[in-house]
Amino acid sequence: MNSPRIAAPDPAAAAPGDLMQATALRRINARIIEAPTRRKHKLSNTSVAHQGYIFVEVELENGVTGHGEGSTLGGPRWAEESTEAMKANIDAYLAPALLGHPACNLEQAATLMARACKRNYAAKSAIDMALLDATGKTLGLPAHVLLGGARATSFSAIWALASGDAGQEVEEAKGMIEKGWFNRFKIKLGFADPATDLNRLAALQKALPAGTDIIADVNQGWSEGDFIRYLPRLVDLGVSLVEQPLPADQMAGMARAADRSPIPIMMDEGVFTPAEAFDGCTRAAGSVLSLKLCKHGGVHALKQVAGIANAAGVQLYGGCLLESSIGAAAHLQVFATLPKLHWGTEHFGPKILIEDLVTDGLRYEDYRVHLPEGPGLGITPDPERIERYARKD
Numbered sequence: 001m002n003s004p005r006i007a008a009p010d011p012a013a014a015a016p017g018d019l020m021q022a023t024a025l026r027r028i029n030a031r032i033i034e035a036p037t038r039r040k041h042k043l044s045n046t047s048v049a050h051q052g053y054i055f056v057e058v059e060l061e062n063g064v065t066g067h068g069e070g071s072t073l074g075g076p077r078w079a080e081e082s083t084e085a086m087k088a089n090i091d092a093y094l095a096p097a098l099l100g101h102p103a104c105n106l107e108q109a110a111t112l113m114a115r116a117c118k119r120n121y122a123a124k125s126a127i128d129m130a131l132l133d134a135t136g137k138t139l140g141l142p143a144h145v146l147l148g149g150a151r152a153t154s155f156s157a158i159w160a161l162a163s164g165d166a167g168q169e170v171e172e173a174k175g176m177i178e179k180g181w182f183n184r185f186k187i188k189l190g191f192a193d194p195a196t197d198l199n200r201l202a203a204l205q206k207a208l209p210a211g212t213d214i215i216a217d218v219n220q221g222w223s224e225g226d227f228i229r230y231l232p233r234l235v236d237l238g239v240s241l242v243e244q245p246l247p248a249d250q251m252a253g254m255a256r257a258a259d260r261s262p263i264p265i266m267m268d269e270g271v272f273t274p275a276e277a278f279d280g281c282t283r284a285a286g287s288v289l290s291l292k293l294c295k296h297g298g299v300h301a302l303k304q305v306a307g308i309a310n311a312a313g314v315q316l317y318g319g320c321l322l323e324s325s326i327g328a329a330a331h332l333q334v335f336a337t338l339p340k341l342h343w344g345t346e347h348f349g350p351k352i353l354i355e356d357l358v359t360d361g362l363r364y365e366d367y368r369v370h371l372p373e374g375p376g377l378g379i380t381p382d383p384e385r386i387e388r389y390a391r392k393d
């Protein structure tokens with residue numbers, strides 16, 4: 001691996017006591033963003049043409065600002081949080097619990113947020129990212145150094161096909177291969193009847209180069225019966241991974257599905273917390289687990305979930321919720337510190353937005369997404385774009 005470049009630390013922040021004072025939180029601001037996507041993105045339970053984020057800016061006593069992003073899909077439909085709920089809970093509960101506390105004490109901030117608010121993991125992760133960013137910028141260090149240091153500087157990248165139009169999906173996939181951005185694909189199933197969805201998958205498999213990695217995400221859209229019936233077709237089509245075929249609360253059904261499937265099954269919506277990760281891994285409800293900051297609530301919780309999966313022999317996948325380069329960079333910073341991200345990552349959000357929200361978007365090259373360099377998250381939000389897409393009430 002290439003060693004990431006590290007800037008010199010700020011001598012003003014050298015003494016621990018000084019660091020506490022310098023990074024005390026002076027302001028936490030949350031804005032709702034609605035950023036248009038290049039095309040409709042359809043899932044079993046929603047369809048979006050605009051991505052909804054909460055954009056968090058924190059300001060420290062030393063004047064440094066940090067940024068984070070909480071993502072949703074179609075309001076409170078992929079999970080229970082909407083951007084409106086995130087903003088309300090940040091303004092009324094999470095921000096007041098943190099003001100005056102040092103941003104550099106991320107674990108303590110997580111405890112304070114847990115006391116102030118149950119679940120609300122996307123909102124918490126947006127703040128957590130901003131604290132990490134501001135602390136890294138104060139110290140002149142990339143976020144990954146604060147999380148144990150990078151073991152990788154780029155990740156194999158997966159693009160999601162979700163227009164529901166087979167012809168469009170084939171063209172889109174070919175375009176991604178041509179650009180050198182993505183050569184592995186995830187197709188969304190579960191919004192049409194299984195037979196129709198599988199015809200889309202068959203068209204894709206036929207049109208792409210032999211051996212192209214194709215993952216199927218059902219987003220909880222099938223019953224166990226559907227899964228049993230259509231599994232042989234998924235096997236015939238050479239699908240490499242099946243993601244969350246059954247509803248999130250059907251852990252026993254997922255375990256039966258995983259037991260009968262020659263294709264690895266991935267847990268996504270069923271695993272948010274470390275306790276859910278323990279439950280899913282113990283019951284063998286999948287042999288792969290999708291990691292997402294919006295599910296786990298912050299970088300340290302994500303590392304705990306990853307540790308539980310590792311201990312159980314469950315492989316890791318770098319999940320996303322269509323984050324811009326702000327949220328995607330935060331994921332890469334923590335993914336970089338894991339012993340192994342077996343399946344690479346699907347952080348394609350920066351490329352599905354008509355305009356990314358930063359001045360220095362993530363680099364996609366050689367079918368890999370690259371860990372940004374520079375202090376904190378390693379990206380700079382573009383104030384004009386943030387203003388353009390911020391909801392004006």
Ligand SMILES: O=C(O)C[C@H]1C=CC(=O)O1
Pocket residue numbers: 043160162188217219268319320321322346
């Ligand atoms: O994986 C999900 O369930 C959510 C999201 C991530 C990629 C995508 O296309 O949808």
Ligand SMILES: [Mn+2]
Pocket residue numbers: 217219243244268269
């Ligand atoms: Mn999924």
